Amino acid sequence: MKKVKIALLGLGNVGQGVWSILNTNKREIMINCGCEIEISKILVKDIDRARRVEVPKEILTTDAKCILNDPDIQIVVELMGGLEPAKEYMLKAIRHKKHVVTANKLILATHGEELFKAAEQEKVLFYYEASVGGGIPIIREINESLTANKIESIYGIINGTTNYILTKMSLEGMDFNAALAEAQEKGYAEADPISDIEAYDACYKLAIISSLSFGTKVEHSSIYREGICNLKPVDIEYAKKFKYAIKLLAVGKEVNNRLELRVHPTMIPEKHPLANVNDSFNAIFIKGNAVGDLMLYGRGAGDLPTGSAVVGDIISILRSNIDLSSISNIKNNLPPKEVQDRKDNISGYYIRLDVKDTPGVLGDIAAILGRNNVSILSVAQDMGNRNHVPLVFITHEAREGNVLNSIESIKALDNVNKVESVIRIENLR
Amino acid sequence: MKKVKIALLGLGNVGQGVWSILNTNKREIMINCGCEIEISKILVKDIDRARRVEVPKEILTTDAKCILNDPDIQIVVELMGGLEPAKEYMLKAIRHKKHVVTANKLILATHGEELFKAAEQEKVLFYYEASVGGGIPIIREINESLTANKIESIYGIINGTTNYILTKMSLEGMDFNAALAEAQEKGYAEADPISDIEAYDACYKLAIISSLSFGTKVEHSSIYREGICNLKPVDIEYAKKFKYAIKLLAVGKEVNNRLELRVHPTMIPEKHPLANVNDSFNAIFIKGNAVGDLMLYGRGAGDLPTGSAVVGDIISILRSNIDLSSISNIKNNLPPKEVQDRKDNISGYYIRLDVKDTPGVLGDIAAILGRNNVSILSVAQDMGNRNHVPLVFITHEAREGNVLNSIESIKALDNVNKVESVIRIENLR
Numbered sequence: 001m002k003k004v005k006i007a008l009l010g011l012g013n014v015g016q017g018v019w020s021i022l023n024t025n026k027r028e029i030m031i032n033c034g035c036e037i038e039i040s041k042i043l044v045k046d047i048d049r050a051r052r053v054e055v056p057k058e059i060l061t062t063d064a065k066c067i068l069n070d071p072d073i074q075i076v077v078e079l080m081g082g083l084e085p086a087k088e089y090m091l092k093a094i095r096h097k098k099h100v101v102t103a104n105k106l107i108l109a110t111h112g113e114e115l116f117k118a119a120e121q122e123k124v125l126f127y128y129e130a131s132v133g134g135g136i137p138i139i140r141e142i143n144e145s146l147t148a149n150k151i152e153s154i155y156g157i158i159n160g161t162t163n164y165i166l167t168k169m170s171l172e173g174m175d176f177n178a179a180l181a182e183a184q185e186k187g188y189a190e191a192d193p194i195s196d197i198e199a200y201d202a203c204y205k206l207a208i209i210s211s212l213s214f215g216t217k218v219e220h221s222s223i224y225r226e227g228i229c230n231l232k233p234v235d236i237e238y239a240k241k242f243k244y245a246i247k248l249l250a251v252g253k254e255v256n257n258r259l260e261l262r263v264h265p266t267m268i269p270e271k272h273p274l275a276n277v278n279d280s281f282n283a284i285f286i287k288g289n290a291v292g293d294l295m296l297y298g299r300g301a302g303d304l305p306t307g308s309a310v311v312g313d314i315i316s317i318l319r320s321n322i323d324l325s326s327i328s329n330i331k332n333n334l335p336p337k338e339v340q341d342r343k344d345n346i347s348g349y350y351i352r353l354d355v356k357d358t359p360g361v362l363g364d365i366a367a368i369l370g371r372n373n374v375s376i377l378s379v380a381q382d383m384g385n386r387n388h389v390p391l392v393f394i395t396h397e398a399r400e401g402n403v404l405n406s407i408e409s410i411k412a413l414d415n416v417n418k419v420e421s422v423i424r425i426e427n428l429r
Numbered sequence: 430m431k432k433v434k435i436a437l438l439g440l441g442n443v444g445q446g447v448w449s450i451l452n453t454n455k456r457e458i459m460i461n462c463g464c465e466i467e468i469s470k471i472l473v474k475d476i477d478r479a480r481r482v483e484v485p486k487e488i489l490t491t492d493a494k495c496i497l498n499d500p501d502i503q504i505v506v507e508l509m510g511g512l513e514p515a516k517e518y519m520l521k522a523i524r525h526k527k528h529v530v531t532a533n534k535l536i537l538a539t540h541g542e543e544l545f546k547a548a549e550q551e552k553v554l555f556y557y558e559a560s561v562g563g564g565i566p567i568i569r570e571i572n573e574s575l576t577a578n579k580i581e582s583i584y585g586i587i588n589g590t591t592n593y594i595l596t597k598m599s600l601e602g603m604d605f606n607a608a609l610a611e612a613q614e615k616g617y618a619e620a621d622p623i624s625d626i627e628a629y630d631a632c633y634k635l636a637i638i639s640s641l642s643f644g645t646k647v648e649h650s651s652i653y654r655e656g657i658c659n660l661k662p663v664d665i666e667y668a669k670k671f672k673y674a675i676k677l678l679a680v681g682k683e684v685n686n687r688l689e690l691r692v693h694p695t696m697i698p699e700k701h702p703l704a705n706v707n708d709s710f711n712a713i714f715i716k717g718n719a720v721g722d723l724m725l726y727g728r729g730a731g732d733l734p735t736g737s738a739v740v741g742d743i744i745s746i747l748r749s750n751i752d753l754s755s756i757s758n759i760k761n762n763l764p765p766k767e768v769q770d771r772k773d774n775i776s777g778y779y780i781r782l783d784v785k786d787t788p789g790v791l792g793d794i795a796a797i798l799g800r801n802n803v804s805i806l807s808v809a810q811d812m813g814n815r816n817h818v819p820l821v822f823i824t825h826e827a828r829e830g831n832v833l834n835s836i837e838s839i840k841a842l843d844n845v846n847k848v849e850s851v852i853r854i855e856n857l858r
Binding site for chain 2 (some may be wrong): 145224244247257314
């Protein structure tokens, strides 16, 4: 199988995520891109620093030139962050006819055009799915899935740090400073949190996605911006009273051929899908004139989710370079997977019975469930007449075969009139 | 500009949606695919039938051969539904080296392999985004965005009819038959609703997405299936009591290299994002070992949302056939769009004041808002001491400039101590 050499610039949080995905999912990735990916070099500041992942020292380098000038490296993945030297390195990689993948929202929002043009001139690919929304494929969504639409508006919760803080303030009644401190402790907020809490980060991201959505270049500095530092618990309480949730919302709309662009704390109806996007999750709600309402929800940051977007971009580049039938050949020769018997399926269960109100009935049923390894989470017994009482069991997760056996035995009990309902429960963990 | 001829097989609900998108969004689509799309022929059963869209009669035909044998037609779009003759026509189109786009879940779930193989042999593209989830780009998500992941599980609300019925039962206390009747009246359920309410439709769709997610061929008949006809209002009430919502959930999981596949009414925690997917909306919740939790939410059916996916596929095919720099040339020469002054932005407003409790204060403030065309939706006045009373206004949507002017005037009032908080409200319509 063909082997493709790539290099990473940077081995911080996201870089280690990319390394670990390329190793853990080696087989899936090989199937999906029809070739083997080898990280042949990684640019780091300090070769000896301790890292979560085990990377052979001989591929680490502190010299960018030995990556940018290596003709064997086909894709350069920029994960250093910051403006320079990241931008210079990407431009050099492009001039050396290498494809480039980046997660750098700051560069995209400030110098995106320059990089797009360079990539076009050199006929290489330049992908940046990870720059907005972490693992959420919002860039591909706009660029490829919604091409049939005129996009009318975007509403995004695109900063996980502030969403975590607002969730804590809203659900646990914390004030801003306490919530920020907790976010910093858990690694959701940086030591210097200004870019997040003053909404600069969200403005960069809104600039990127509104440029794509509305087909025009958007300067991040032209976006009206308000951070969340001044939000008071009392305002969050009033919001609840009026049935709103407060979110740091990035808004992009096209109105009469002009753009309305703003990022600020916003009250939104508590029944709206965006209102229930909590903790460090992100979500983007798009309205297209054909597709209607569409929402993407997922992890907006973190090593593996962001790495998922980065590696997805790498695979897209390799696919566009390769004979697609080679992928299909691998896929067609994979061993089939068996569908397991429903008796082995695992669910919680809701079981509603019609029973006679006699002293032993609950105990008899509990004993049957116990014998079959079906453990009870909760029981509810409502009023009825003595001969017809509704009795409801909620079980922990159990093997379906065991539940079916229990139900057969329960049906045979004298004091059980009928098994009225059996409904599976999924806790969706 | 290059013109590409395509043909539709069928001009029902989705066909008319595709026609209207290609006309309404002509300019956006041209920019996105770098060429002009012309529907040159449409296969119909009855040329004279009344339709919502105005289609020139001369492009309608009742003879499939004159489409399949026309060498000028590059893409055939199958929107007839049903097994035959749709499948035969698609195979013929492929054999005549035409690319094919379809929304036909039944054929995909039962004869997908045959069509994939034919398309591969003839080196044409075969796209089917619209077959699952209507306008939600779930196929592209799995096939292109999540390629870096091992997909662990899929939980989908992928049938809009049953979700509409369950929403009515749950939020309005209707029984199954009344909810079904209303769904039929509103066009969400067909006269013969069996395929939806007995969950056949959801099984076809689960077969398609689990085949892609788990890299193996899934027979729809191997999926355990239970419909929603037997659900009783009392079970929905118990579900609420235990803090669950009931959904018809399609579940696909890979467990020890075997697949767990099932579609049935399911209780899910009421705080989970899937629990709040109501009415005819669809959503698919995916867990990947890198990306973590990801949810896509949108319109699972309807002429325009489904048409959005179909036209998106057509554009993808045209892009893969064309010199991409031609698209970029068009894009670079578009006129830029202006960002409007924030004074013209429209939002509702939450305004919290600290006022002195005097008879005239509320009237004075209301008068200022009125003079500035800011209309009040709601007022809340809480207890405080006479000199410091919190007063909260919620406004209807207003121009930001008008609100800023009002606030300047309110600040100048003697009995207003301070404007404590001004937070925008978005109703996200």
